[in-house]
Amino acid sequence: MNVEIQINNSPNANARFVTWAPAPCRIRITNPAGAQGQGSPPIRISARTSTNGGALVFRRGTTGAFATTLSLNVPVNGNWVSFFTAGQFGRPSVSLNDVQIQARHGNGNQVIGSTPCTVRIRKNANNLTPAERDRFIAAFAQLNNQGLGRFADFRDMHTNVSSPQAHGRPGFLPWHRAYLLDLERELQAIDPSVALHYWRFDRPSPNIFTREYLGESDNLGTVFFSGTNPLQFWVTDGVPGITRRPFFDTSQATGVRTEAQTLALGTTFTNFRTMEGNPHGNAHTSFGGSISSIGTAARDPLFFLLHCNVDRLWAKWQQQNNRFNPATAASFEEVAANPPGHRLADTMWPWNGITTPPRPPTAPGGTLAPSPVVAAPGLSPRVRDSLDFQGKVSAAACMGFDYDDVPFS
Amino acid sequence: MTTKKRSTKKRQPTKKAAAAKKSPAKRSPKAAFAVATNEKKTSAERAKAFVEAPLATIQSDETAQASLNVLRDREQPIKVRLAALQSLQAASFSVIEFEPYREDYLATLREIVDDKDEELRQRVLGILAREKDGYVQKRLLEGLQDSSKALVPPEKALQLLSYDVHAEAYPVAREIVNDPPSPEAKREALRLLSADANSAPVFEKLLRDKEEDRDVRQISAVALQTVKPKRFQEQARELVLDEKEYDDIQATALTGLAQFGDEKAVAKDQKLMKRAEELGKAKSAKVKKTAKRFLTRYGTEK
Secondary structure, eight states: EEEEETTTBBBGGGGEOOOOOOEEEEEEEEEEEEEEEOOOEEEEEEEEOOOTTTEEEHHHHHSSBBSSEEEEEETTOOOOOEEEEEEEEEEOSTTOOOOEEEETTOOOEEEEEEEEEEEEOOBBBBGHHHHHHHHHHHHHHHHHGGGTTTTHHHHHHHSSTGGGGTTTTHHHHHHHHHHHHHHHHHHHHHTTEEEEEEBBTTTOOOOTTSSTTOOEEEEEEEEEOTTTTTTGOOTTTTTTTTTTESSTTSSSOOOOOOOHHHHHHHHHHHHHHGGGGIIHHHHHHEEEEEEHHHHHHGTTTHHHHHHHHHHHHHHHHHHHOOOOTTSSGGGSSSTSOOOOSSSOOOBBBBTOOOTTTTOOOOOOOOSSSOOSSSTTTTTSOOGGGTTTTTOSSSSHHHHHHHHTTTOOO | OOOOOOSOOOOOHHHHHHHHOOOOOOOHHHHHHHHHHHTTSSSSHHHHHHHGGGGGGSSSHHHHHHHHHHHHOTEEEEHHHHHHHHHHOOOOOOOHHHHHHHHHHHHHHHHHEEEEEEEEHHHHHHOOOTTTOOOHHHHHHHHHHHHGGGGSOOOHHHHHHHGOOOHHHHHHHHHHHOOOOOOHHHHHHHHHHHOOGGGGGHHHHHHOOOOOHHHHHHHHHHHHHOOHHHHEEEEEEEHHOOTTTTTTHHHHHHHHHHHOOOHHHHHHHHHHHHHHHHHOOOHHHHHHHHHHHHHTTSSSSS
C-alpha cells in the first residue's frame, strides 16, 4: 500500500512549511495493494526527525490536543482524509526538510508514504547554527544584489517621506509586521529554509556583531566583514558598506527597556504601543550610523532584526493578554481621527499602491509578497489583518510565521 | 508642657520610597522627565532618566523646549546633553508626534555642530548628515579642504559625506586617496568614490596591489563590483588563479564570483573551476569555505 501526504493541502514542495500554528494536511491511499476489501484501513502518522531537527505534532480536527502520533482511517477509494500538523513548540527545524511526516499501515513498521517538512521559525539571531547564519546572510546579500536587487524597494519603503505611514500612531506595529513579512517572503523566495530572525536587544548578542555575521564596527563606525561573508558586497543608495557605531559594548546588552518591563507596560494596546519610544527608539539610537535615523535606518540589515524583535515583543504581549481579535477594544487603539494607515480598516501603504496625498508620492515594491503556504494577509493588507498572525480567531488569518519563544497555545 | 525631643535616629525610607529607588524603570514618564531636567540631580541620574522615556521629551511644547534647552546649553554636563540627544533622536522615530518639533530640533543641532565635545559633535553631525543637511555638508567639505576648519577628522567627514554623495566631494576624496592623512581616511575616501564610475581604474589598481592594505583591497573589490561588475569578475578570476594571493583576498574574490558571477561564463571556465576544486581542499578555512560555496553554486559540489 502507498499513501500520499500533502502539507497545507498542497502538492507543492514550496508549501511544506509549518510553524507552531496548526497547518491543514491531508492523506490518501494511492495504491491500495494489500488493503483491498478493508474499506478504510488504519494509517498511523508520525514524524521522523533528524538530529536536532524540527519535530511535529498532529491532531485530527480543528480542536483538541496534539500528539506525536495520530491514527486515521483512510479509505482505499483514494478519497482524501484531513488532519492537522504543527511544529512541536521548542523544536524548530535547523535545516530544510529535517523532519518527515511518515505513514504506516496499522501497527506495521514499514513506511508506506512520507513527506518532508520544515518547521520554519523566527529565532534569536544570536543563537543560530553557523549553517543557519550563513544561509540567512547569503539570502540577504542576494536580495541586496549589490544595490541592484529587490532590497532597494524595502530600503525605499522606510524613508523620511514615508515615515508617517508607519510611525507615531497605532499603525506602527501592524505596518512593521507587514513590512517584515514582505521582506521575509522575498528572502524565502531565494532560500526557502530561511526565516527572518530577531536581535534580542535587551540581552548580550555577541555572535551577531562579528565579521562572519552582521559585521564588526571600528571606532569610526565602519562595519567590517570577513572575506567569506557575502554582506561585504552590501550596497545601498549607490554606496557600498554599512556605518554602525555602537554606543555600548556589543558583547553586552544595549541597556534598553527589558522584555519583562516592555510586556508590563500595560494590558491595553494604547499602553503597550508606547514601546515605540523605549525599547524601540532606544534600540535604534544605541548606535550612531544609518540605523539611528529614521530616513536611513533600513540601509542597515540589522534594522530588520531589530524590528523583528519589536514584533516578537508585540506577539508575546498579544499571546499573554489574548489580544488577537481586532474586535476586542484592548487589542488596538482605534481612533477615528488618526491619519490613514493607522485605523483598523485602513489599507497600508505601499502595498495598497496609493500615491495621492496624504499617502507618499511613490509606492515602491508593489503588493505584499504572496506565500505558497498561507493566503493571509493578502496582497494589500489592512491594519486589522496584522493582528491574528497565528490564526487563533480565524484560521484563514494565519500569516505563516512564528517566534521560537511565543507558543501557539 | 513637655516638648517631644526630635529623634536623632536616621529616618528609614518608607517602603514606597525604597521600592521606587529599587526600580526607577517603574516611574511614570512624567516623573522620569522631571528627574532628567532637574539640575539638582546627579548627571548619572539625569542621563538615565532622559533615556528611560524618550517620548516624554515630546509630551508637550514645554517638555520639547526643555529638552532642546538642555541639549544646546554648553554649561550642562556632557553626559546629560548626550542623553538628551539620544532621547530626542529616539523620539524622532515617532514621526507624527515629533513633527511639530522637528525644525527646532534640527536648528538646535546646527547650533552645536562646533561644540567643544568631540563625541557630541560627531553625533550631531551624523544626524544632520543623514538628513542630507546642506549646511553640514558644506562645513564638512570645508574641513576637508582646510584642516583649520575641520570639525571632525577627515575619515569621519568622508564617512558622513557618503550619506549623500555629491560630485563636489570627489576631487577632495581623490586627493586623499593619493595622499592620505591616515589609512582610515584613504579607506573612507575609496568608499565615497565607489559611487563614481570614473574611479574604476583606481579600484582595479588597488585591488591587484599585494602591498596594499587588506581592507583597502577589499573595499576596492566591492567598489569595482559596484561600478564595473564585469571588470571585477575578470579581476576576481585572476585573484583566484594566483597561487601567491592572500587567503582573505581570494575569499573575497570567490565570494564575489559565487554571489554575482555570470553562471554560464563561470561554469564553462575549466581553469577556474579546477582551481576552485583545489581551493576546496585548501588549508585555509576561509578559502575552503568560499570555494565550496562557489562549487555549490556552479554545480560540482552538493
